[in-house]
Amino acid sequence: MDRPIVAIVGRPNVGKSTLFNKLAGKRISIVEDTPGVTRDRIYAQAEWLKYNFTIIDTGGIETEGTDVIISQMRRQAQIAIDTAKVIIFIVDGKEGLTPADREVAQMLRKSNKPVVLVVNKIDNLKDENNAYEFYNLGIGDPITISASQGLGLGDMLDRVVQHFDEDENYSEEDENIKIAFVGKPNVGKSSLINKLLGEERVIVSDIPGTTRDSIDSYIETDEGKFTLIDTAGLRRKSKVKEQIERYSVIRTYTAIERADVCILMIDSTDGISEQDEKIIGYAHEMSKAIMVVVNKWDLIEKDTKTMDFFKKNLQYNLSFMPYAPYLFISAKSGQRVQKVLQIARQCYDNYNKRIKTGVLNDVISKAVMMKEPPVVGTKRLKIYYVTQTGTKPPTFVFFVNDSSTIHFSYERYIENQLRESFDFSGTGIKMEFRERKE
Numbered sequence: 001m002d003r004p005i006v007a008i009v010g011r012p013n014v015g016k017s018t019l020f021n022k023l024a025g026k027r028i029s030i031v032e033d034t035p036g037v038t039r040d041r042i043y044a045q046a047e048w049l050k051y052n053f054t055i056i057d058t059g060g061i062e063t064e065g066t067d068v069i070i071s072q073m074r075r076q077a078q079i080a081i082d083t084a085k086v087i088i089f090i091v092d093g094k095e096g097l098t099p100a101d102r103e104v105a106q107m108l109r110k111s112n113k114p115v116v117l118v119v120n121k122i123d124n125l126k127d128e129n130n131a132y133e134f135y136n137l138g139i140g141d142p143i144t145i146s147a148s149q150g151l152g153l154g155d156m157l158d159r160v161v162q163h164f165d166e167d168e169n170y171s172e173e174d175e176n177i178k179i180a181f182v183g184k185p186n187v188g189k190s191s192l193i194n195k196l197l198g199e200e201r202v203i204v205s206d207i208p209g210t211t212r213d214s215i216d217s218y219i220e221t222d223e224g225k226f227t228l229i230d231t232a233g234l235r236r237k238s239k240v241k242e243q244i245e246r247y248s249v250i251r252t253y254t255a256i257e258r259a260d261v262c263i264l265m266i267d268s269t270d271g272i273s274e275q276d277e278k279i280i281g282y283a284h285e286m287s288k289a290i291m292v293v294v295n296k297w298d299l300i301e302k303d304t305k306t307m308d309f310f311k312k313n314l315q316y317n318l319s320f321m322p323y324a325p326y327l328f329i330s331a332k333s334g335q336r337v338q339k340v341l342q343i344a345r346q347c348y349d350n351y352n353k354r355i356k357t358g359v360l361n362d363v364i365s366k367a368v369m370m371k372e373p374p375v376v377g378t379k380r381l382k383i384y385y386v387t388q389t390g391t392k393p394p395t396f397v398f399f400v401n402d403s404s405t406i407h408f409s410y411e412r413y414i415e416n417q418l419r420e421s422f423d424f425s426g427t428g429i430k431m432e433f434r435e436r437k438e
Contacts, residue, residue: 290324
């Protein structure tokens with residue numbers, strides 16, 4: 001089950017990005033006093049009480065003007081609203097109620113979605129009375145907060161999670177292996193899924209963008225039970241739209257979040273794009289299991305070195321995930337398609353792999369003996385003990401003398417030793433370093 005989505009909307013410069021950064025726990029959105037700085041929907045994970053959810057920061061909704069950027073921001077805010085389970089409508093308590101607030105409220109009423117009205121910039125008690133005029137919007141009782149100071153956020157989040165379903169904990173646990181197919185439009189994601197399913201389950205068209213949302217299909221094979229998630233293609237942006245069209249990716253991001261295995265599909269006739277690198281980079285940051293499928297390989301004129309050359313070029317561009325396997329296929333002719341789920345299953349098994357503590361410590365001890373940690377400042381790293389604390393992805397906690405002495409090159413060395421010893425090909429892994437309390 002997808003995490004519920006909470007969209008933060010409002011006119012420009014009311015504090016949406018400041019609130020978003022507080023909820024996300026880090027500074028993701030650019031925060032400036034200039035209206036319209038956030039022209040994108042930006043998303044992050046947040047949690048409150050027992051709930052995990054996705055928050056979306058939107059560009060401010062300009063109700064007037066026909067400027068192309070303004071109209072795009074308005075349209076993409078509408079997409080966020082349509083996608084959301086709950087909407088946080090944020091207004092400016094210092095500036096007061098404006099005609100633009102009324103128009104945004106009217107837009108939200110049409111959505112028929114639960115709306116939590118939030119009056120921001122109430123930095124002290126004497127400003128509390130500023131909230132009363134917002135009752136005139138007719139969308140419920142306003143909650144006062146100060147996003148910059150973190151005041152009132154608990155009451156606001158209590159109101160938000162009231163609209164989540166009590167009997168659903170969004171744990172996403174089921175027995176099916178979830179595979180998300182990601183990539184640009186028209187690379188053959190839907191064609192491959194149809195080939196795997198053996199039926200025309202997903203619409204296939206040469207028109208980019210045919211798949212407008214994430215679509216789930218289910219299949220059971222000798223390799224296991226799978227949920228195949230077909231995502232909307234991520235369009236290559238023209239220079240004119242570079243700043244205003246980053247919006248069609250929310251479903252792809254949420255698909256990646258709930259997937260076990262992410263398959264980046266690349267058109268062999270086009271090669272890899274910067275957008276491909278960004279989207280699979282997100283899966284890498286989440287330490288998902290990952291494989292790369294190069295489609296339309298039947299259209300390439302080949303000699304004995306063509307595949308190696310193409311693969312080396314991809315590995316250069318995707319050097320941040322050297323663990324990912326590559327497969328060259330033709331979804332149209334069926335060439336090597338039978339290997340897709342087979343390799344995806346191998347990636348998943350490594351993603352779900354658990355190592356015994358004794359064996360794990362033996363490997364790390366030998367690794368330290370072969371290559372001693374460097375001195376950082378005046379101290380040298382000591383690893384006392386390591387244990388695996390979880391799977392999906394494999395997560396390892398190292399108990400050390402001083403976490404500030406961990407050099408990135410030595411951390412990479414330790415990761416390589418784990419991968420060589422236990423075969424974590426096809427999956428990201430997480431390593432945490434904690435100081436042992438004496």
